[in-house]
Each structure stands twice: as structure tokens, then as C-alpha cells.
Amino acid sequence: MLNATLIALLVVMTLALIRAVKGPTIHDRILAVNMFGTKTVLLIAVICFTFGEPEYLDIAIVYALINFVSVVGVLRYFEFRKRHGESATEVTGD
Amino acid sequence: MIETLQSYASGTLLLLGCFFMLTGAVGVLRFPDFYSRMHAAGITDTLSTLLIISGLMLTAGWSLALFKLALIMLFIFFTSPTASHALARSAQLSALRLPQIPAEPAAPQVSSSSTRADRSSDAEPEAADSTRV
Numbered sequence: 001m002l003n004a005t006l007i008a009l010l011v012v013m014t015l016a017l018i019r020a021v022k023g024p025t026i027h028d029r030i031l032a033v034n035m036f037g038t039k040t041v042l043l044i045a046v047i048c049f050t051f052g053e054p055e056y057l058d059i060a061i062v063y064a065l066i067n068f069v070s071v072v073g074v075l076r077y078f079e080f081r082k083r084h085g086e087s088a089t090e091v092t093g094d
Numbered sequence: 095m096i097e098t099l100q101s102y103a104s105g106t107l108l109l110l111g112c113f114f115m116l117t118g119a120v121g122v123l124r125f126p127d128f129y130s131r132m133h134a135a136g137i138t139d140t141l142s143t144l145l146i147i148s149g150l151m152l153t154a155g156w157s158l159a160l161f162k163l164a165l166i167m168l169f170i171f172f173t174s175p176t177a178s179h180a181l182a183r184s185a186q187l188s189a190l191r192l193p194q195i196p197a198e199p200a201a202p203q204v205s206s207s208s209t210r211a212d213r214s215s216d217a218e219p220e221a222a223d224s225t226r227v
Contacts, residue, residue, distance in 0.1 A: 001104070004108070004109070004112065005111070005149075009112075012116060012118075015122065015123050027181060027184065028131065031122070031128075031131060034135075038174065042146055045147065054157070054162070057162040057166070058162070061162060061165055064170055068169075068173035072177065078188065079183075
């Protein structure tokens, strides 16, 4: 059953990567990358139990934290860039 | 006896987690809109994570790995809705908006095919005031 979970996780990560490559907007890409990171945490956890070495679960914990921080950081960057661009077009329009 | 039951329950939880994970991924790939994609991803992320980590917990038994898995589940339960909220807020603040619903009910001569165009044209002047959060 762990092997089936591994295969399903790899399929889901492939689908998320397809959406990240195809995504029409930046937010679609960020959504897909966030999903990819969450599934990577699960993949590391399942791999630990497949190989019978539960010490590697620390990597999954660290990856969960890094994934969240990176997603929020990228979101803040694009949010401020968009708002700055809108105000700039308002100023030139007036 | 207990071990057999435990392995069956673990396998069932893992299979359910795989099912929800695959449906969420297909939804993210095939839904037409950004917000509906976010709905598919946000719901199935948390549910499949809960099911898969519960299945792994049943495999682990009473050990340090159980505590670490509980910690991962706690982190994901806090960070996944927060990331979804930040993503929706950022999309709403940028050019990617929900279509605005018109304030008054539609006039009787407006056909149903042209209401979508009316909504998109109504959303245009709303895009200027991005200071409203």
C-alpha cells in the first residue's frame, strides 16, 4: 500500500507541475507550486516508511516550514509589484 | 490480530488519501477558473494530508516517528489555509478579480448570454480602487 501511495504521489506531483508550466497567470503557478511542496512533504514521509528509516522525517518537517515561508514571500512580492504598477498607471493617466 | 487490523486500517486510510489527492490534482488541472482551481486544491490538500499522515501514524505505532508525523500534520493544518488565504487575497488585490455582481437586478430585455459581458464591463471601473482591502 505504501508503494501505491508513492506512485499516486508522483502522479499528483506531475499533474501539479503540468499546471505550473501551463498556468495562464502567476497565481495559478504559485498555487501549483504550493500544492507541489505539500505533496513533497508527504512524499518524504512515505519514503521514510518505505525504506524503514523514520529518522528522515525531520527533513519533511523542515520542508513544510520552508514551503510555507517561500510561498508567502513570493505572494508578497507579486502583490506589491501589481499594486505599484496600478498606482503608476494612475499617475501617468492623470 | 491487532497488527492485522492496524495494517488494514492503515491501508484504507492511505487509499482514501490517494483518492482525494488524485481528485484534487485533476481538479487543479482541469477547472476553468483560478478560484475554482484554488477550491479544488485547498480542500483536497488538507483532507488528503490528514488521511495519509493518519495512515502512516498507524504504520508507525508508538514511537518518536508518531510525534514527528503529528508535528507535520499540525504544521500543514496551520500553514495550508493560511497560504490559501494569502493566495486569494493577493489574487483579489491584483488584476485577477472575481466578476462583480451588478447591484440592481438585470433589466428584462437583457438576455442571459449578455449578462457575462455586463459583469466584466462592470468590473472594469472597480479595478481602479485597489486601496479598499
